Amino acid sequence: MHNKEEIISFIKSETKLADEQIHHHFSHLDTKFKDFLSKLQQQDEQTKVAFGLVVQYTFHGHPLTHEEKLEIETQLKELLKTADLVALTILPGGTVVLILSSFLKLNPYILPAVFLNK
Numbered sequence: 001m002h003n004k005e006e007i008i009s010f011i012k013s014e015t016k017l018a019d020e021q022i023h024h025h026f027s028h029l030d031t032k033f034k035d036f037l038s039k040l041q042q043q044d045e046q047t048k049v050a051f052g053l054v055v056q057y058t059f060h061g062h063p064l065t066h067e068e069k070l071e072i073e074t075q076l077k078e079l080l081k082t083a084d085l086v087a088l089t090i091l092p093g094g095t096v097v098l099i100l101s102s103f104l105k106l107n108p109y110i111l112p113a114v115f116l117n118k
Helices: 005-014 018-059 066-090 094-103
Strands: none
Touching: 018 066, 066 094
């Protein structure tokens, strides 16, 4: 299955969903995926800014202000949360941990800030 139409025809043959239901689910998934990608780009831009500050300080001797230091610290925490999230999705049972963290309201401690719903 290489494209959307092949996947839809496979789903039609295997389930009893109507065409409009299938298209509704695909459009919902498409919206969620685009939202995920935009949040990932936002995380990437924030990381580039923080990394640029570290490079300026390290190689060019540019002194950092207190706000810049806090920004670098926050971004480092966000990167570590992202690494933890990747590890949880790879490890067996990690999905269960993510679901439980949602019920136990631990998402602010596990998910990067750009992925949290305000």
